[in-house]
Amino acid sequence: MTTRQSVLFDAPGPRARRRIIITNIVGILVFLGAALFVLKGLYDQGQLAPELWTPFLTQEVWEFTIIPGLVNTFRAAAAAIVTSVVFGLLFGVGRLSHNKSIAWLSGIIVEFFRAVPVLLMMIFFWLLLGQLKVLEPADIPFVAVVLALTFYNGSVIAELVRSGVHGLPKGQREAAMAIGMTRGQSMRSIELPQALVAMLPSLVSQFVVILKDSALGSIITYSELLRSMQIYGSSGPILQALAVAAVLFIIINFTLSGVANWLARFLGSRTAGRTRPVSAPPVAAKAG
Amino acid sequence: MDLLSEYFQSYLTALETYDVVAALWVNIQLTFWAFLCALALGTVLALMRISPVPSFQWAGAAYVNIFRNTPLTIIMTFCILVLVFQLQLNLSDDFDFNFFLWAIVGLSVYHAAFFCEAIRSGVNTVPLGQAEAARAIGLSFLPAARYVVLPQAFRGAIAPMGNTLIALAKNTTVATVASVPEAAGLMKTMIEFRPDVIMAIFATFALGFVVIVIPIGLLTTWLSKKLAVAR
Numbered sequence: 161m162t163t164r165q166s167v168l169f170d171a172p173g174p175r176a177r178r179r180i181i182i183t184n185i186v187g188i189l190v191f192l193g194a195a196l197f198v199l200k201g202l203y204d205q206g207q208l209a210p211e212l213w214t215p216f217l218t219q220e221v222w223e224f225t226i227i228p229g230l231v232n233t234f235r236a237a238a239a240a241i242v243t244s245v246v247f248g249l250l251f252g253v254g255r256l257s258h259n260k261s262i263a264w265l266s267g268i269i270v271e272f273f274r275a276v277p278v279l280l281m282m283i284f285f286w287l288l289l290g291q292l293k294v295l296e297p298a299d300i301p302f303v304a305v306v307l308a309l310t311f312y313n314g315s316v317i318a319e320l321v322r323s324g325v326h327g328l329p330k331g332q333r334e335a336a337m338a339i340g341m342t343r344g345q346s347m348r349s350i351e352l353p354q355a356l357v358a359m360l361p362s363l364v365s366q367f368v369v370i371l372k373d374s375a376l377g378s379i380i381t382y383s384e385l386l387r388s389m390q391i392y393g394s395s396g397p398i399l400q401a402l403a404v405a406a407v408l409f410i411i412i413n414f415t416l417s418g419v420a421n422w423l424a425r426f427l428g429s430r431t432a433g434r435t436r437p438v439s440a441p442p443v444a445a446k447a448g
Numbered sequence: 449m450d451l452l453s454e455y456f457q458s459y460l461t462a463l464e465t466y467d468v469v470a471a472l473w474v475n476i477q478l479t480f481w482a483f484l485c486a487l488a489l490g491t492v493l494a495l496m497r498i499s500p501v502p503s504f505q506w507a508g509a510a511y512v513n514i515f516r517n518t519p520l521t522i523i524m525t526f527c528i529l530v531l532v533f534q535l536q537l538n539l540s541d542d543f544d545f546n547f548f549l550w551a552i553v554g555l556s557v558y559h560a561a562f563f564c565e566a567i568r569s570g571v572n573t574v575p576l577g578q579a580e581a582a583r584a585i586g587l588s589f590l591p592a593a594r595y596v597v598l599p600q601a602f603r604g605a606i607a608p609m610g611n612t613l614i615a616l617a618k619n620t621t622v623a624t625v626a627s628v629p630e631a632a633g634l635m636k637t638m639i640e641f642r643p644d645v646i647m648a649i650f651a652t653f654a655l656g657f658v659v660i661v662i663p664i665g666l667l668t669t670w671l672s673k674k675l676a677v678a679r
Contacts, residue, residue: 167571167579167597169500169589180500187503205535275661276654277618279632284650287639291646368517375519379625386522390529399530406518406526413517 202399212397216404221392229388230408236302236374236384240309241367247310248317253352255322258343266318273315279376281308286380301382305374313370320362324355327433358433361424368413368420375409385409459648462638471634472656478551478620478630479660483613485556490563497564498571508564515561524554524625544629551623555616562612570605571597575679603675610668614661631656 172180202208215221254266273281286304289295295303328351336346378387385405393401496508515523527550531537539549574597582592621632635653639646 166498166500167574167576168498168593170583172500176500183501184503187501187507191503191507207535272654272658275618275658277621277632277657279621279624280635280650280653280657283632283636284639284646287636287643288646288650291643372517372519375521376622378521378525386519386525390525393529398534399526402522402526402530406522409519409522410514410517414513417517 207399212400215397216400225388225392226385226404226408229383229385229405232302232382232388233371233374233384236305236309236377236382237367237371239302239306240313240370240374243306243310244313244317244366244370245363247314248321250318251314252318252321252325253347255318256325256347270315270318273311274319276312278308278312278373279379281311282376282380284308301377301380304380305377305382305384308376309370309373312373313366316366316369317363320359320366321352321355324359324433325351327358328354329432332432354431354433357427357431360427361420364416364420364423368416371413371416372409455645455648458642459645462642462645462649463652465641466634466638468631468634468638468652468656471629471631472653472660474548474628474630475617475620475623475657476660478548478555478623478628479613479617481552482555482559482616482620485552486559486563486616487609489556489560491567493560493564494567494571497568512561512564515558516565518558520554520558520619520622521625523558524551524622527551527554528626547626548628551620551626551628554626555619555623559612559616559619562615563609566608566612567601567605569608570603571601573604573677574600600677603672603677606668606675607672610664610672613668614664617660617664618657 199208216226251266251270254262255270257263257266282304285307286301289300289304290297325347332350332354333346336350341350374384375386377384378390381387383391385408386402389401389405390398393399493508493511496504497512499505528547532546532550538546539553540546578596578600579592582596587596620630623630624633624636627633631653635649638649642649
Protein backbone atom coordinates (compact mmCIF):
# COMPACT_ATOMS: atom_id res chain seq x y z
CA MET A 161 0.00 0.00 0.00
CA THR A 162 2.67 2.45 0.99
CA THR A 163 4.99 1.67 -1.93
CA ARG A 164 2.55 3.03 -4.47
CA GLN A 165 0.54 6.19 -4.14
CA SER A 166 -3.13 5.27 -4.03
CA VAL A 167 -5.36 6.40 -6.90
CA LEU A 168 -8.23 6.95 -4.54
CA PHE A 169 -6.70 8.94 -1.73
CA ASP A 170 -4.58 12.05 -1.66
CA ALA A 171 -1.89 12.61 0.91
CA PRO A 172 -3.98 13.31 4.04
CA GLY A 173 -4.01 16.74 5.64
CA PRO A 174 -4.30 17.37 9.40
CA ARG A 175 -8.07 16.84 9.54
CA ALA A 176 -8.00 13.69 7.43
CA ARG A 177 -5.09 12.38 9.49
CA ARG A 178 -7.08 12.84 12.67
CA ARG A 179 -10.06 11.08 11.11
CA ILE A 180 -7.83 8.18 10.00
CA ILE A 181 -6.43 7.81 13.50
CA ILE A 182 -9.90 7.72 15.05
CA THR A 183 -11.18 5.20 12.49
CA ASN A 184 -8.04 3.18 13.03
CA ILE A 185 -8.66 2.96 16.76
CA VAL A 186 -12.32 2.03 16.20
CA GLY A 187 -11.18 -0.61 13.71
CA ILE A 188 -8.65 -2.08 16.13
CA LEU A 189 -11.31 -2.25 18.84
CA VAL A 190 -13.83 -3.91 16.51
CA PHE A 191 -11.35 -6.53 15.26
CA LEU A 192 -10.06 -7.25 18.76
CA GLY A 193 -13.65 -7.53 19.99
CA ALA A 194 -14.50 -9.98 17.21
CA ALA A 195 -11.40 -12.05 17.99
CA LEU A 196 -12.21 -12.05 21.70
CA PHE A 197 -15.81 -13.06 20.97
CA VAL A 198 -14.63 -16.09 18.97
CA LEU A 199 -12.02 -17.03 21.58
CA LYS A 200 -14.62 -16.68 24.37
CA GLY A 201 -16.98 -18.93 22.44
CA LEU A 202 -14.24 -21.52 21.96
CA TYR A 203 -13.26 -21.23 25.63
CA ASP A 204 -16.84 -21.79 26.78
CA GLN A 205 -16.96 -24.92 24.63
CA GLY A 206 -13.73 -26.11 26.24
CA GLN A 207 -11.86 -26.00 22.91
CA LEU A 208 -8.98 -23.97 24.31
CA ALA A 209 -8.11 -26.55 26.95
CA PRO A 210 -4.33 -27.04 26.84
CA GLU A 211 -4.55 -30.83 26.72
CA LEU A 212 -6.25 -30.53 23.31
CA TRP A 213 -3.42 -28.45 21.88
CA THR A 214 -0.25 -29.78 23.51
CA PRO A 215 -0.24 -33.15 21.64
CA PHE A 216 0.71 -31.21 18.51
CA LEU A 217 3.94 -30.18 20.17
CA THR A 218 4.97 -33.73 21.01
CA GLN A 219 7.45 -35.70 18.96
CA GLU A 220 5.03 -38.60 18.71
CA VAL A 221 2.36 -36.70 16.80
CA TRP A 222 4.92 -35.14 14.50
CA GLU A 223 6.62 -38.45 13.86
CA PHE A 224 3.52 -40.54 13.17
CA THR A 225 0.96 -38.03 11.88
CA ILE A 226 2.25 -34.67 10.72
CA ILE A 227 5.53 -35.60 9.03
CA PRO A 228 4.15 -38.63 7.12
CA GLY A 229 1.19 -36.50 6.03
CA LEU A 230 3.44 -33.66 4.89
CA VAL A 231 5.71 -36.11 3.07
CA ASN A 232 2.75 -37.54 1.17
CA THR A 233 1.46 -34.06 0.36
CA PHE A 234 4.86 -33.03 -0.98
CA ARG A 235 5.30 -36.34 -2.82
CA ALA A 236 2.03 -35.89 -4.70
CA ALA A 237 2.63 -32.17 -5.30
CA ALA A 238 6.21 -32.68 -6.50
CA ALA A 239 5.25 -35.48 -8.88
CA ALA A 240 2.31 -33.44 -10.17
CA ILE A 241 4.51 -30.36 -10.65
CA VAL A 242 6.96 -32.28 -12.84
CA THR A 243 4.30 -33.98 -14.94
CA SER A 244 2.20 -30.79 -15.24
CA VAL A 245 5.16 -28.81 -16.54
CA VAL A 246 5.88 -31.51 -19.15
CA PHE A 247 2.18 -31.65 -20.11
CA GLY A 248 2.00 -27.86 -20.22
CA LEU A 249 5.08 -27.44 -22.42
CA LEU A 250 3.89 -30.15 -24.79
CA PHE A 251 0.39 -28.78 -25.28
CA GLY A 252 1.36 -25.12 -24.97
CA VAL A 253 3.80 -25.46 -27.85
CA GLY A 254 1.31 -27.73 -29.61
CA ARG A 255 -1.25 -24.95 -29.51
CA LEU A 256 1.22 -22.54 -31.08
CA SER A 257 2.02 -25.01 -33.84
CA HIS A 258 1.49 -23.93 -37.44
CA ASN A 259 0.05 -27.35 -38.17
CA LYS A 260 -3.67 -26.56 -37.87
CA SER A 261 -4.76 -30.02 -36.70
CA ILE A 262 -2.11 -30.20 -33.93
CA ALA A 263 -3.01 -26.68 -32.74
CA TRP A 264 -6.71 -27.49 -32.83
CA LEU A 265 -6.34 -30.81 -30.97
CA SER A 266 -4.11 -29.25 -28.31
CA GLY A 267 -6.63 -26.44 -27.93
CA ILE A 268 -9.53 -28.82 -27.39
CA ILE A 269 -7.59 -30.88 -24.83
CA VAL A 270 -6.39 -27.81 -22.91
CA GLU A 271 -9.82 -26.15 -22.82
CA PHE A 272 -11.57 -29.38 -21.85
CA PHE A 273 -9.35 -30.18 -18.90
CA ARG A 274 -9.47 -26.58 -17.66
CA ALA A 275 -13.26 -26.74 -17.51
CA VAL A 276 -13.58 -30.04 -15.63
CA PRO A 277 -13.31 -29.87 -11.80
CA VAL A 278 -10.16 -31.51 -10.43
CA LEU A 279 -12.17 -33.48 -7.88
CA LEU A 280 -14.30 -35.03 -10.63
CA MET A 281 -11.16 -36.24 -12.42
CA MET A 282 -9.64 -37.47 -9.18
CA ILE A 283 -12.66 -39.61 -8.31
CA PHE A 284 -12.80 -40.89 -11.90
CA PHE A 285 -9.12 -41.93 -12.05
CA TRP A 286 -9.33 -43.44 -8.58
CA LEU A 287 -12.28 -45.68 -9.47
CA LEU A 288 -10.95 -46.40 -12.98
CA LEU A 289 -7.55 -47.51 -11.71
CA GLY A 290 -9.31 -49.65 -9.12
CA GLN A 291 -11.19 -51.36 -11.94
CA LEU A 292 -8.21 -51.84 -14.23
CA LYS A 293 -6.20 -53.67 -11.54
CA VAL A 294 -2.83 -52.79 -13.10
CA LEU A 295 -1.49 -51.06 -9.99
CA GLU A 296 -0.94 -52.11 -6.41
CA PRO A 297 -4.15 -51.07 -4.59
CA ALA A 298 -2.03 -49.05 -2.14
CA ASP A 299 -0.62 -46.90 -4.98
CA ILE A 300 -3.96 -46.11 -6.60
CA PRO A 301 -4.92 -42.98 -4.59
CA PHE A 302 -1.46 -41.46 -5.15
CA VAL A 303 -1.53 -42.07 -8.91
CA ALA A 304 -5.11 -40.78 -9.16
CA VAL A 305 -4.19 -37.56 -7.31
CA VAL A 306 -1.15 -36.97 -9.53
CA LEU A 307 -3.05 -37.74 -12.75
CA ALA A 308 -5.93 -35.39 -11.91
CA LEU A 309 -3.60 -32.59 -10.80
CA THR A 310 -1.53 -33.06 -13.97
CA PHE A 311 -4.40 -32.83 -16.41
CA TYR A 312 -5.83 -29.70 -14.81
CA ASN A 313 -2.65 -27.82 -13.93
CA GLY A 314 -0.87 -28.99 -17.08
CA SER A 315 -3.63 -27.32 -19.09
CA VAL A 316 -3.26 -24.11 -17.10
CA ILE A 317 0.51 -24.20 -17.64
CA ALA A 318 -0.07 -24.79 -21.37
CA GLU A 319 -2.01 -21.53 -21.37
CA LEU A 320 0.83 -19.82 -19.50
CA VAL A 321 3.30 -21.01 -22.15
CA ARG A 322 1.05 -19.74 -24.91
CA SER A 323 0.42 -16.35 -23.33
CA GLY A 324 4.13 -16.14 -22.44
CA VAL A 325 5.09 -16.51 -26.10
CA HIS A 326 2.31 -14.15 -27.20
CA GLY A 327 3.45 -11.61 -24.61
CA LEU A 328 6.88 -11.23 -26.17
CA PRO A 329 7.43 -8.17 -28.36
CA LYS A 330 6.95 -8.96 -32.06
CA GLY A 331 10.46 -7.70 -32.75
CA GLN A 332 11.97 -10.76 -31.09
CA ARG A 333 10.61 -13.14 -33.71
CA GLU A 334 11.15 -10.68 -36.54
CA ALA A 335 14.79 -10.35 -35.53
CA ALA A 336 15.13 -14.13 -35.50
CA MET A 337 13.60 -14.30 -38.97
CA ALA A 338 15.86 -11.49 -40.17
CA ILE A 339 19.01 -13.41 -39.29
CA GLY A 340 17.66 -16.39 -41.21
CA MET A 341 16.25 -18.66 -38.48
CA THR A 342 13.32 -20.89 -39.30
CA ARG A 343 10.10 -20.64 -37.27
CA GLY A 344 11.06 -23.72 -35.25
CA GLN A 345 14.53 -22.36 -34.52
CA SER A 346 13.11 -19.01 -33.49
CA MET A 347 10.62 -20.76 -31.20
CA ARG A 348 13.27 -22.99 -29.61
CA SER A 349 16.17 -20.57 -29.22
CA ILE A 350 14.57 -17.12 -29.04
CA GLU A 351 10.94 -17.19 -27.97
CA LEU A 352 10.51 -20.16 -25.61
CA PRO A 353 13.52 -19.37 -23.38
CA GLN A 354 12.31 -15.83 -22.83
CA ALA A 355 8.69 -16.90 -22.44
CA LEU A 356 9.72 -19.47 -19.82
CA VAL A 357 11.59 -16.84 -17.83
CA ALA A 358 8.61 -14.50 -18.10
CA MET A 359 6.13 -17.14 -16.99
CA LEU A 360 8.22 -18.39 -14.04
CA PRO A 361 6.44 -16.26 -11.41
CA SER A 362 3.00 -17.39 -12.64
CA LEU A 363 4.34 -20.95 -12.73
CA VAL A 364 5.36 -20.78 -9.07
CA SER A 365 1.90 -19.38 -8.22
CA GLN A 366 0.45 -22.40 -9.99
CA PHE A 367 2.54 -24.64 -7.72
CA VAL A 368 0.59 -23.13 -4.81
CA VAL A 369 -2.61 -24.26 -6.54
CA ILE A 370 -1.17 -27.76 -7.00
CA LEU A 371 -0.18 -27.94 -3.35
CA LYS A 372 -3.60 -26.77 -2.19
CA ASP A 373 -5.49 -29.06 -4.54
CA SER A 374 -3.47 -32.06 -3.34
CA ALA A 375 -5.64 -31.80 -0.21
CA LEU A 376 -8.53 -33.02 -2.38
CA GLY A 377 -6.75 -36.37 -2.23
CA SER A 378 -8.16 -36.80 1.28
CA ILE A 379 -11.56 -37.39 -0.35
CA ILE A 380 -10.22 -40.37 -2.31
CA THR A 381 -8.40 -41.80 0.76
CA TYR A 382 -4.91 -40.57 -0.15
CA SER A 383 -3.29 -40.12 3.27
CA GLU A 384 -1.84 -36.65 2.80
CA LEU A 385 -1.64 -34.03 5.54
CA LEU A 386 -5.37 -33.24 5.77
CA ARG A 387 -6.41 -36.87 5.92
CA SER A 388 -3.83 -37.91 8.51
CA MET A 389 -4.79 -34.93 10.67
CA GLN A 390 -8.47 -35.72 10.21
CA ILE A 391 -7.87 -39.31 11.34
CA TYR A 392 -5.84 -38.13 14.31
CA GLY A 393 -8.47 -35.55 15.23
CA SER A 394 -11.37 -38.00 15.01
CA SER A 395 -10.47 -39.15 18.53
CA GLY A 396 -11.42 -35.69 19.84
CA PRO A 397 -9.16 -32.73 18.98
CA ILE A 398 -10.58 -32.29 15.47
CA LEU A 399 -10.69 -28.47 15.64
CA GLN A 400 -7.08 -28.39 16.75
CA ALA A 401 -5.90 -30.96 14.18
CA LEU A 402 -7.52 -29.11 11.26
CA ALA A 403 -6.24 -25.77 12.55
CA VAL A 404 -2.67 -27.12 12.69
CA ALA A 405 -3.05 -28.55 9.17
CA ALA A 406 -4.34 -25.20 7.90
CA VAL A 407 -1.48 -23.30 9.54
CA LEU A 408 1.08 -25.63 7.92
CA PHE A 409 -0.53 -25.15 4.50
CA ILE A 410 -0.65 -21.38 4.99
CA ILE A 411 3.04 -21.21 5.94
CA ILE A 412 4.13 -23.30 2.95
CA ASN A 413 1.92 -21.51 0.42
CA PHE A 414 2.72 -18.08 1.79
CA THR A 415 6.43 -18.82 1.36
CA LEU A 416 5.87 -20.08 -2.19
CA SER A 417 3.85 -16.95 -3.07
CA GLY A 418 6.67 -14.85 -1.66
CA VAL A 419 9.10 -16.67 -3.94
CA ALA A 420 6.80 -15.99 -6.91
CA ASN A 421 6.70 -12.25 -6.14
CA TRP A 422 10.45 -12.10 -5.65
CA LEU A 423 11.00 -13.93 -8.95
CA ALA A 424 8.70 -11.48 -10.73
CA ARG A 425 10.83 -8.57 -9.56
CA PHE A 426 14.15 -10.34 -10.01
CA LEU A 427 13.48 -11.65 -13.51
CA GLY A 428 11.88 -8.45 -14.79
CA SER A 429 15.13 -7.29 -16.39
CA ARG A 430 16.04 -10.69 -17.83
CA THR A 431 13.38 -11.10 -20.49
CA ALA A 432 11.54 -9.09 -23.09
CA GLY A 433 8.23 -10.52 -21.82
CA ARG A 434 6.21 -9.32 -18.85
CA THR A 435 6.99 -11.14 -15.63
CA ARG A 436 4.03 -9.75 -13.69
CA PRO A 437 1.36 -12.41 -13.76
CA VAL A 438 -1.33 -11.14 -16.11
CA SER A 439 -4.70 -12.56 -15.20
CA ALA A 440 -5.23 -15.56 -17.43
CA PRO A 441 -8.18 -15.29 -19.81
CA PRO A 442 -11.33 -16.99 -18.53
CA VAL A 443 -11.64 -20.66 -19.31
CA ALA A 444 -12.70 -21.56 -22.82
CA ALA A 445 -12.78 -17.95 -23.88
CA LYS A 446 -10.56 -18.68 -26.87
CA ALA A 447 -11.67 -22.22 -27.59
CA GLY A 448 -11.17 -23.66 -31.06
CA MET B 449 -21.78 -52.51 -33.64
CA ASP B 450 -23.70 -54.76 -31.30
CA LEU B 451 -21.22 -54.08 -28.51
CA LEU B 452 -21.58 -50.38 -29.04
CA SER B 453 -25.37 -50.35 -28.92
CA GLU B 454 -25.27 -52.67 -25.90
CA TYR B 455 -22.93 -50.23 -24.15
CA PHE B 456 -25.21 -47.39 -25.07
CA GLN B 457 -28.22 -49.29 -23.75
CA SER B 458 -26.65 -49.94 -20.37
CA TYR B 459 -25.52 -46.28 -20.25
CA LEU B 460 -29.12 -45.23 -20.81
CA THR B 461 -30.38 -47.44 -17.97
CA ALA B 462 -27.74 -45.88 -15.72
CA LEU B 463 -29.00 -42.43 -16.67
CA GLU B 464 -32.57 -43.51 -15.93
CA THR B 465 -31.68 -44.71 -12.41
CA TYR B 466 -29.82 -41.57 -11.37
CA ASP B 467 -30.76 -37.93 -11.83
CA VAL B 468 -27.63 -36.29 -13.23
CA VAL B 469 -29.36 -33.03 -14.09
CA ALA B 470 -30.68 -32.62 -10.53
CA ALA B 471 -27.16 -33.06 -9.13
CA LEU B 472 -25.70 -30.52 -11.56
CA TRP B 473 -28.56 -28.17 -10.66
CA VAL B 474 -27.38 -28.34 -7.03
CA ASN B 475 -23.91 -27.25 -8.22
CA ILE B 476 -25.45 -24.36 -10.11
CA GLN B 477 -27.42 -23.30 -7.03
CA LEU B 478 -24.30 -23.52 -4.86
CA THR B 479 -22.43 -21.43 -7.44
CA PHE B 480 -25.14 -18.78 -7.52
CA TRP B 481 -25.53 -18.28 -3.76
CA ALA B 482 -21.83 -18.60 -2.98
CA PHE B 483 -21.12 -16.08 -5.76
CA LEU B 484 -23.46 -13.52 -4.20
CA CYS B 485 -22.07 -13.99 -0.67
CA ALA B 486 -18.43 -14.15 -1.76
CA LEU B 487 -18.83 -11.06 -3.95
CA ALA B 488 -20.38 -9.09 -1.08
CA LEU B 489 -17.72 -10.18 1.40
CA GLY B 490 -14.96 -9.70 -1.18
CA THR B 491 -16.11 -6.16 -1.93
CA VAL B 492 -16.02 -5.27 1.78
CA LEU B 493 -12.53 -6.79 2.06
CA ALA B 494 -11.33 -4.92 -1.02
CA LEU B 495 -12.66 -1.63 0.39
CA MET B 496 -10.81 -2.37 3.63
CA ARG B 497 -7.59 -3.13 1.78
CA ILE B 498 -7.64 0.05 -0.32
CA SER B 499 -8.74 2.30 2.57
CA PRO B 500 -6.11 4.57 4.16
CA VAL B 501 -6.83 3.12 7.63
CA PRO B 502 -3.97 0.82 8.77
CA SER B 503 -6.06 -1.53 10.93
CA PHE B 504 -8.56 -2.07 8.09
CA GLN B 505 -5.73 -2.73 5.63
CA TRP B 506 -4.12 -5.12 8.03
CA ALA B 507 -7.33 -7.06 8.75
CA GLY B 508 -8.15 -7.31 5.03
CA ALA B 509 -4.67 -8.49 4.15
CA ALA B 510 -4.70 -11.03 6.99
CA TYR B 511 -8.03 -12.45 5.83
CA VAL B 512 -6.89 -12.73 2.22
CA ASN B 513 -3.56 -14.33 3.06
CA ILE B 514 -5.11 -16.83 5.46
CA PHE B 515 -8.01 -18.00 3.30
CA ARG B 516 -6.26 -17.83 -0.06
CA ASN B 517 -3.53 -20.15 1.18
CA THR B 518 -5.76 -22.69 2.95
CA PRO B 519 -7.07 -25.55 0.82
CA LEU B 520 -10.83 -25.31 0.28
CA THR B 521 -11.07 -28.95 1.36
CA ILE B 522 -9.80 -28.02 4.84
CA ILE B 523 -12.27 -25.13 5.11
CA MET B 524 -15.16 -27.37 4.07
CA THR B 525 -14.07 -30.19 6.40
CA PHE B 526 -13.72 -27.65 9.20
CA CYS B 527 -17.25 -26.32 8.63
CA ILE B 528 -18.74 -29.80 8.82
CA LEU B 529 -16.65 -31.72 11.35
CA VAL B 530 -15.93 -28.83 13.72
CA LEU B 531 -18.66 -26.22 13.37
CA VAL B 532 -21.60 -28.56 12.77
CA PHE B 533 -20.69 -31.85 14.47
CA GLN B 534 -18.54 -30.65 17.35
CA LEU B 535 -19.77 -27.14 18.13
CA GLN B 536 -23.37 -27.84 17.04
CA LEU B 537 -23.68 -24.57 15.13
CA ASN B 538 -26.71 -25.12 12.94
CA LEU B 539 -27.90 -22.67 10.32
CA SER B 540 -31.17 -24.52 9.76
CA ASP B 541 -33.29 -27.09 11.57
CA ASP B 542 -33.58 -29.09 8.39
CA PHE B 543 -30.72 -31.63 8.39
CA ASP B 544 -29.93 -31.55 4.65
CA PHE B 545 -30.54 -27.84 4.20
CA ASN B 546 -28.15 -27.14 7.09
CA PHE B 547 -25.31 -28.85 5.20
CA PHE B 548 -26.27 -27.02 2.01
CA LEU B 549 -26.03 -23.68 3.85
CA TRP B 550 -22.70 -24.59 5.43
CA ALA B 551 -21.35 -25.58 2.01
CA ILE B 552 -22.30 -22.09 0.78
CA VAL B 553 -20.55 -20.57 3.81
CA GLY B 554 -17.37 -22.58 3.18
CA LEU B 555 -17.33 -21.72 -0.53
CA SER B 556 -18.04 -18.02 0.15
CA VAL B 557 -15.41 -17.63 2.85
CA TYR B 558 -12.75 -19.14 0.57
CA HIS B 559 -13.65 -17.37 -2.67
CA ALA B 560 -14.20 -13.98 -0.99
CA ALA B 561 -10.42 -13.72 -0.70
CA PHE B 562 -10.12 -14.18 -4.47
CA PHE B 563 -12.93 -11.75 -5.29
CA CYS B 564 -11.24 -9.21 -3.03
CA GLU B 565 -8.00 -9.55 -4.97
CA ALA B 566 -9.85 -9.38 -8.30
CA ILE B 567 -11.53 -6.11 -7.32
CA ARG B 568 -8.29 -4.73 -5.96
CA SER B 569 -6.47 -5.59 -9.18
CA GLY B 570 -9.22 -3.68 -10.99
CA VAL B 571 -8.44 -0.59 -8.90
CA ASN B 572 -4.76 -1.08 -9.70
CA THR B 573 -5.47 -0.91 -13.45
CA VAL B 574 -6.52 2.75 -13.08
CA PRO B 575 -3.52 4.97 -13.89
CA LEU B 576 -2.56 7.51 -11.25
CA GLY B 577 -2.95 10.27 -13.85
CA GLN B 578 -6.72 9.68 -13.85
CA ALA B 579 -6.95 10.57 -10.15
CA GLU B 580 -4.61 13.52 -10.64
CA ALA B 581 -6.69 14.79 -13.57
CA ALA B 582 -9.85 14.43 -11.46
CA ARG B 583 -8.25 16.51 -8.72
CA ALA B 584 -7.03 19.05 -11.26
CA ILE B 585 -10.56 19.73 -12.53
CA GLY B 586 -11.65 20.29 -8.95
CA LEU B 587 -13.41 17.04 -8.04
CA SER B 588 -13.23 16.16 -4.36
CA PHE B 589 -12.87 12.62 -3.00
CA LEU B 590 -16.38 11.26 -3.49
CA PRO B 591 -17.03 12.66 -6.99
CA ALA B 592 -13.55 11.59 -8.11
CA ALA B 593 -14.14 8.08 -6.81
CA ARG B 594 -17.66 7.91 -8.21
CA TYR B 595 -17.16 9.41 -11.66
CA VAL B 596 -13.53 8.73 -12.47
CA VAL B 597 -11.80 5.96 -10.52
CA LEU B 598 -14.42 3.35 -9.61
CA PRO B 599 -16.12 3.08 -13.04
CA GLN B 600 -12.75 2.27 -14.58
CA ALA B 601 -11.84 -0.02 -11.69
CA PHE B 602 -15.00 -2.13 -12.05
CA ARG B 603 -14.42 -2.56 -15.78
CA GLY B 604 -10.85 -3.67 -15.15
CA ALA B 605 -12.04 -6.14 -12.53
CA ILE B 606 -14.49 -8.01 -14.78
CA ALA B 607 -11.99 -10.43 -16.33
CA PRO B 608 -10.34 -11.53 -13.05
CA MET B 609 -13.77 -11.77 -11.39
CA GLY B 610 -14.93 -14.00 -14.24
CA ASN B 611 -11.95 -16.28 -13.62
CA THR B 612 -12.84 -16.47 -9.94
CA LEU B 613 -16.47 -17.24 -10.75
CA ILE B 614 -15.39 -20.09 -13.01
CA ALA B 615 -13.12 -21.48 -10.29
CA LEU B 616 -16.04 -21.19 -7.87
CA ALA B 617 -18.38 -23.10 -10.19
CA LYS B 618 -15.87 -25.96 -10.42
CA ASN B 619 -15.06 -25.88 -6.72
CA THR B 620 -18.71 -26.48 -5.79
CA THR B 621 -17.83 -30.17 -6.25
CA VAL B 622 -15.90 -29.95 -2.97
CA ALA B 623 -19.32 -29.60 -1.27
CA THR B 624 -19.38 -33.38 -1.53
CA VAL B 625 -17.35 -33.24 1.71
CA ALA B 626 -20.46 -31.72 3.31
CA SER B 627 -22.48 -34.62 1.84
CA VAL B 628 -24.48 -32.18 -0.28
CA PRO B 629 -26.06 -34.26 -3.07
CA GLU B 630 -24.06 -32.63 -5.89
CA ALA B 631 -22.34 -33.89 -9.03
CA ALA B 632 -19.05 -35.33 -7.70
CA GLY B 633 -20.84 -37.39 -5.07
CA LEU B 634 -23.42 -38.66 -7.54
CA MET B 635 -20.69 -39.56 -10.05
CA LYS B 636 -18.94 -41.63 -7.39
CA THR B 637 -22.16 -43.46 -6.51
CA MET B 638 -23.02 -44.04 -10.16
CA ILE B 639 -19.60 -45.45 -11.00
CA GLU B 640 -19.65 -47.67 -7.93
CA PHE B 641 -23.01 -49.17 -8.90
CA ARG B 642 -22.49 -49.15 -12.67
CA PRO B 643 -18.75 -49.78 -13.19
CA ASP B 644 -19.48 -51.14 -16.67
CA VAL B 645 -20.15 -47.67 -18.11
CA ILE B 646 -17.53 -45.69 -16.14
CA MET B 647 -16.23 -43.83 -19.21
CA ALA B 648 -19.66 -42.66 -20.32
CA ILE B 649 -20.54 -41.56 -16.78
CA PHE B 650 -17.37 -39.48 -16.43
CA ALA B 651 -17.88 -37.99 -19.89
CA THR B 652 -21.44 -37.01 -18.94
CA PHE B 653 -20.42 -35.17 -15.79
CA ALA B 654 -17.36 -33.59 -17.43
CA LEU B 655 -19.55 -32.31 -20.28
CA GLY B 656 -22.04 -31.04 -17.72
CA PHE B 657 -19.34 -28.83 -16.25
CA VAL B 658 -18.10 -27.75 -19.66
CA VAL B 659 -21.66 -26.63 -20.39
CA ILE B 660 -21.81 -24.71 -17.10
CA VAL B 661 -18.35 -23.13 -17.35
CA ILE B 662 -18.12 -22.14 -21.04
CA PRO B 663 -21.08 -19.70 -21.01
CA ILE B 664 -19.61 -17.97 -17.93
CA GLY B 665 -16.26 -17.71 -19.72
CA LEU B 666 -17.79 -16.39 -22.94
CA LEU B 667 -20.01 -13.92 -21.08
CA THR B 668 -17.25 -12.44 -18.93
CA THR B 669 -14.82 -12.22 -21.85
CA TRP B 670 -17.46 -10.49 -23.94
CA LEU B 671 -18.31 -8.13 -21.07
CA SER B 672 -14.69 -7.32 -20.29
CA LYS B 673 -14.02 -6.56 -23.97
CA LYS B 674 -17.20 -4.55 -24.43
CA LEU B 675 -16.60 -2.52 -21.29
CA ALA B 676 -12.82 -2.31 -21.64
CA VAL B 677 -11.46 1.17 -20.98
CA ALA B 678 -9.61 2.32 -24.10
CA ARG B 679 -6.31 3.77 -23.00
